[in-house]
Amino acid sequence: MAELNILEAIRTAMDEEMERDDRVMILGEDVGKKGGVFGATDGLWAKYGDKRVLDTPLTEGMIAGAAMGAAVYGLRPIAEMQFADFVYPGFNQIVSEISRIHYRSNGTFSAPMVIRMPYGGGVHGALYHSQSNEAYFTSTVGLKVVAPGTPADAKGLLKASIRDPDPVMFFEHKKTYRLFKAEVPDGDTVVPIGKASVPREGKDLSIFCYGFMRTCALEAAETLAREDGVEAEVVDLRTLRPLDLDTILASVEKTGKALVVHEANRFGGFGAEIAATIAEKGFEHLDGPVTRLAGPEVPGVPYHHTLEDWFMIGPARIVAAARELAAY
Amino acid sequence: MAELNILEAIRTAMDEEMERDDRVMILGEDVGKKGGVFGATDGLWAKYGDKRVLDTPLTEGMIAGAAMGAAVYGLRPIAEMQFADFVYPGFNQIVSEISRIHYRSNGTFSAPMVIRMPYGGGVHGALYHSQSNEAYFTSTVGLKVVAPGTPADAKGLLKASIRDPDPVMFFEHKKTYRLFKAEVPDGDTVVPIGKASVPREGKDLSIFCYGFMRTCALEAAETLAREDGVEAEVVDLRTLRPLDLDTILASVEKTGKALVVHEANRFGGFGAEIAATIAEKGFEHLDGPVTRLAGPEVPGVPYHHTLEDWFMIGPARIVAAARELAAY
Amino acid sequence: MARTDTTPRHAELGLTDEDVLGMYRAMLLARAVDERMWLMQRAGKIAFIISGQGHEGAQVATAWPMRPKQDWMAPFYRSIASAMTFGMTAEDIITAHLAKADDVSSGGRQMPGHYGGAPYNIVSLSSPVGTQVLHAVGIAMAAWVKGDDVVAMTQFGEGTANQGEVHEAMNFAGVHRLPVIFVCENNGYAISVPLDRQVAGGSVAARGAGYGMPGVEVDGGDVLACYAAAKEAHERARRGEGPSLIEAKVVRLTSHSSDDDQRRYRDPAEVEQLKELDPIPRFANELRAGGTLTDEVEERLRAEVKAEVNDASKRAEARPEPNIEEAHERVYAEPIPGGGTPVPLEPIEGGTH
Amino acid sequence: MARTDTTPRHAELGLTDEDVLGMYRAMLLARAVDERMWLMQRAGKIAFIISGQGHEGAQVATAWPMRPKQDWMAPFYRSIASAMTFGMTAEDIITAHLAKADDVSSGGRQMPGHYGGAPYNIVSLSSPVGTQVLHAVGIAMAAWVKGDDVVAMTQFGEGTANQGEVHEAMNFAGVHRLPVIFVCENNGYAISVPLDRQVAGGSVAARGAGYGMPGVEVDGGDVLACYAAAKEAHERARRGEGPSLIEAKVVRLTSHSSDDDQRRYRDPAEVEQLKELDPIPRFANELRAGGTLTDEVEERLRAEVKAEVNDASKRAEARPEPNIEEAHERVYAEPIPGGGTPVPLEPIEGGTH
Numbered sequence A, B: 001m002a003e004l005n006i007l008e009a010i011r012t013a014m015d016e017e018m019e020r021d022d023r024v025m026i027l028g029e030d031v032g033k034k035g036g037v038f039g040a041t042d043g044l045w046a047k048y049g050d051k052r053v054l055d056t057p058l059t060e061g062m063i064a065g066a067a068m069g070a071a072v073y074g075l076r077p078i079a080e081m082q083f084a085d086f087v088y089p090g091f092n093q094i095v096s097e098i099s100r101i102h103y104r105s106n107g108t109f110s111a112p113m114v115i116r117m118p119y120g121g122g123v124h125g126a127l128y129h130s131q132s133n134e135a136y137f138t139s140t141v142g143l144k145v146v147a148p149g150t151p152a153d154a155k156g157l158l159k160a161s162i163r164d165p166d167p168v169m170f171f172e173h174k175k176t177y178r179l180f181k182a183e184v185p186d187g188d189t190v191v192p193i194g195k196a197s198v199p200r201e202g203k204d205l206s207i208f209c210y211g212f213m214r215t216c217a218l219e220a221a222e223t224l225a226r227e228d229g230v231e232a233e234v235v236d237l238r239t240l241r242p243l244d245l246d247t248i249l250a251s252v253e254k255t256g257k258a259l260v261v262h263e264a265n266r267f268g269g270f271g272a273e274i275a276a277t278i279a280e281k282g283f284e285h286l287d288g289p290v291t292r293l294a295g296p297e298v299p300g301v302p303y304h305h306t307l308e309d310w311f312m313i314g315p316a317r318i319v320a321a322a323r324e325l326a327a328y
Numbered sequence C, D: 001m002a003r004t005d006t007t008p009r010h011a012e013l014g015l016t017d018e019d020v021l022g023m024y025r026a027m028l029l030a031r032a033v034d035e036r037m038w039l040m041q042r043a044g045k046i047a048f049i050i051s052g053q054g055h056e057g058a059q060v061a062t063a064w065p066m067r068p069k070q071d072w073m074a075p076f077y078r079s080i081a082s083a084m085t086f087g088m089t090a091e092d093i094i095t096a097h098l099a100k101a102d103d104v105s106s107g108g109r110q111m112p113g114h115y116g117g118a119p120y121n122i123v124s125l126s127s128p129v130g131t132q133v134l135h136a137v138g139i140a141m142a143a144w145v146k147g148d149d150v151v152a153m154t155q156f157g158e159g160t161a162n163q164g165e166v167h168e169a170m171n172f173a174g175v176h177r178l179p180v181i182f183v184c185e186n187n188g189y190a191i192s193v194p195l196d197r198q199v200a201g202g203s204v205a206a207r208g209a210g211y212g213m214p215g216v217e218v219d220g221g222d223v224l225a226c227y228a229a230a231k232e233a234h235e236r237a238r239r240g241e242g243p244s245l246i247e248a249k250v251v252r253l254t255s256h257s258s259d260d261d262q263r264r265y266r267d268p269a270e271v272e273q274l275k276e277l278d279p280i281p282r283f284a285n286e287l288r289a290g291g292t293l294t295d296e297v298e299e300r301l302r303a304e305v306k307a308e309v310n311d312a313s314k315r316a317e318a319r320p321e322p323n324i325e326e327a328h329e330r331v332y333a334e335p336i337p338g339g340g341t342p343v344p345l346e347p348i349e350g351g352t353h
């Protein structure tokens, strides 16, 4: 077991998969000699060369579309979007093509590929370097959507994503890249897509989260236990599509109360799907309204640090929301 | 009062607004001499000329982006996307630019413009001429989203949208274009954005719908009354963002049961937001789980008529879902 | 076969008489399939048709150098003749239009005109125009990364050439000298919008220079000129010298599609003259002048084609309809048992904070 | 002022001595502001800076023919010198970087480098590269529709030139001969990716031909050549002859931004030589050789600039910070009372099936 941060875990996953399978290649902006703007591909260009770690022109449509062509041909491309905020020029390829080619061709073509995207706020990136835009992809049938919150999950899920026969949108919360180190199993250990984890058990209420919010929720749960005697169960969804309904509903059945937390704005955010599903399928177990704690209804994280702090969700706001729900 | 179908109502709204305000212009593919592929702009090119009814190159990014530039300059552009399915090359401009310029410029710029898009299935259009992709836009802060279901609403809401100081995504269900005629107030009558209507009152359960589903829900409600003695209230949301919470919650308070119906796939669809909100804000009034009836989890409407029928929601399926909920 | 004294043009290009008659036959067949589908549409058997009539010369000629099952093609909705030259059969095309369960393109899931065929290396086409151009480039990139001897070809209209993705595709192909051939079939209209409202400067070929690749304009009704351009582009790609852009000036003999009426926006005189620009009689005349095509051969070919289309239609119509039990299948490559995706190796369970 | 006998180049272009000294001063001021912001960044007062150093010659020169408050500009993140030539003050720029409440660009909502100013006709810039090019075209379109005497200018890098939206913008502008000037500031890198990996064929100017517009390549360190190209483009636009594309070859004297270290990907020898390509001493030498610039004037200008930047910084730092009470405001143009939007005329109520 090595101690890695999330960025290192991601790099290791790609390195191991490229080593294992020569169909795996990386393409994106600045992924080559520079090693990516966050360093996720650092060292891979030197190791695998100019073609398998390919610097593309500054064109996300091309990155997504050419990756799909390569996947159709038989490669296993990993496309990096420099920031999730810049995926939109590639949206047509992702939504019209990558997600649909399998269905539209009656299963005769497929697009096994991964699109990696750093997302999330709290890094002084303002409106265009902070977005949590997972809802655009979780609502798109044909895609899988993954958002790990720990180094082991990042490595194991990225390996699973690269091997997956379907297209996977892989969300990496950039604030977590170097947030902490943790043990990561060596070698070929994968974390299955479609399975949530329960890093903390509790009986009083369930907190559903992913990405950076996992860290915040666990911290909040400690506070709640210490200060309120409230035992919160924390469910880290890890995969957003397909959603692990069994784990979610089992937790709601146990606690009777659900708090859904994410960083993106609330209206139409991914939390709506989680909440609606719990409200429908878990109706009989609910002892309080399914509550959403989400970012404010503004078009993006504002830059100035006090405005950014105002936007971001942290442990304190989770504690406050959980207290209110627990008291219901 | 004139008897118009929805297509005529839309054309009349544009005509009257262009007459009233010379800042209003139309741009899009084939909107000029041909009058649009559905005929929505028929006659306007001949009346207002080549510049105010402008045939653009086949480039949705340009249509959205140039419309925004024109709006910033002071015009009131109406951009037509030939099909909602083809909006994605313009997604970057809509999401990154049009929805955000007001906030990011601290209110000093704005983009008063309308994007009209024919959407929806049931017209043998298959995966790429049938999409109900409203959820991508309802989750985008900074946009308003409108989806009328009657000729009077289509005219009144389009006029309101053209006059609105913010960008409006205007969804026109193409199956409803010529579905029926109904009375439409003459002249300057607008329907306010942000207000639902209640075309049928009922006490047993509430059906929330919009667009073509309004027609289906009303038909279903008649069947339910006749065959089951169940009085369903039908709420036509008309505006999807901002959502008329007062009307929605008042209806739930009255009936205790909510059925949310839309044509798009269920997971992450706009219905999730409606359902989640009802589940949270209307929790105390609910006598049954908030139920969603939505399209299946496939990437689009398949073409063959039996497959298309399988996909589409009609009155019969609404009746079935309502029966189950009423019996809860 | 009667022959003239001078070497015919096609021989200079290395084509045998058989080759050119084969090309001619392919054009006749594509046209016959196309016409049959309009009949079926009028008979209510097909909901929609979008035609390749007028494009057949350029399509057969540019697809001719392509090596079936080795090279790849990313077609567009008018590519009936290209797709058939590259391997699809008349029956495949008609089956797709009838949306039958075993339609090779989509099993009845897509509208007519959305060609594709895994066994033929023809990438499944969607509707948003221009997206396929990037797929061809991605395939060429993959072949280049792997060192495979593969050329990718893609077709699109002149209206589509203005889409951003087409620009991104050509530029990327130019940067890495990828083995890809861009064929723009310029028929002067994008639905109702004429060339001068679509393409600034009026020439798509002129854009090649901005991507460091040759941009050649050819008369799309001159079959051998189209062939020569494509042959050169194919060799260039195989020599590792990179992509080529071919703009073939063709005519759209029909309305945009069965949903359109071109008399609304096209000058009646212009519509009147269209027939004269039909590439099929033009090629026939050339082959007759050179003595390659005789009445007798013509008759035989037309009879063969007619029989082939009749047979194909009959067989296609007899195929099974899709059934709704499968409508929700093949969304993901494999079913997801219990919400999880199978992955090949040992998974770890639970969280690991 | 000492003068030589021959007519100086700038006089031939119709520029007075005052004009060129004004241009030189504008370059000095932009550089001084830029350098000051790096200092503030190192001092922890600014989280991020992205520099225009090396681009000032091309920027001041191309913006010079533009008519403030009549023409429009859609800048990019290196456009410090352009934006200041077109009306923004040193204080505006520094205030934006400090994210103060009354920052004209965004009131502290956007990152440093995202210029905009309603009073100056400078369109608010976002981060996704290239989007602004379409805004400039849309403004030009609106002016053309209304018949206004307005020219729009936009700037972008050579990496950005490959984005699809830029292609769509140029093509549309070419189709309708819109009054817009495209300035590509080619500094040879898009972050770490060099020109030959970005631009197939190596020339952005060469793309003009594919859009029916002149594409001119100029030495971005030759201020007067840039001015001449922009002046001609501006006149052309006003004459209704349509858009122009100017590719100015400039140098990026700094790393891409304060988050980047160009020594990771750029040859040390290349980095070493950058200083020699600085447009400021180049222009100074030209003006000195012509006798327009003397030691005395230089000294005065530098002193003025220094004082201006000091004052601007002081005033900017004293401005108020944004407060969170307003953070949720100005999402929509007006508040939505009770979920409804006010519309000017009599509404109807309820449904009307």
Ligand SMILES: Cc1ncc(C[n+]2csc(CCOP(=O)(O)OP(=O)(O)O)c2C)c(N)n1
Pocket: B029, B058, B060, B082, B086, B089, C078, C127, C128, C129, C156, C157, C158, C159, C160, C161, C185, C187, C189, C190, C191, C252, C256
């Ligand atoms: C992205 C997108 N926008 C709009 C359409 C609707 N549409 C289908 S074909 C077409 C015109 C295409 O013109 P061109 O590229 O010249 O090809 P042609 O049909 O003339 O062969 C349009 C606008 C579409 N399919 N995709």
Ligand SMILES: Cc1ncc(C[n+]2csc(CCOP(=O)(O)OP(=O)(O)O)c2C)c(N)n1
Pocket: A029, A058, A060, A082, A086, A089, D078, D127, D128, D129, D156, D157, D158, D159, D160, D161, D187, D188, D189, D190, D191, D252, D256
């Ligand atoms: C759509 C998008 N993708 C990626 C980025 C990240 N990014 C910012 S600047 C830049 C390089 C731009 O290069 P160029 O256009 O040559 O301008 P330069 O910075 O060299 O002046 C990149 C990749 C972005 N801002 N927007």
Ligand SMILES: [Mg+2]
Pocket: C157, C158, C159, C185, C186, C187, C188, C189, C190, C191
């Ligand atoms: Mg065409």
Ligand SMILES: [Mg+2]
Pocket: D157, D158, D159, D185, D186, D187, D188, D189, D190, D191
């Ligand atoms: Mg550059």
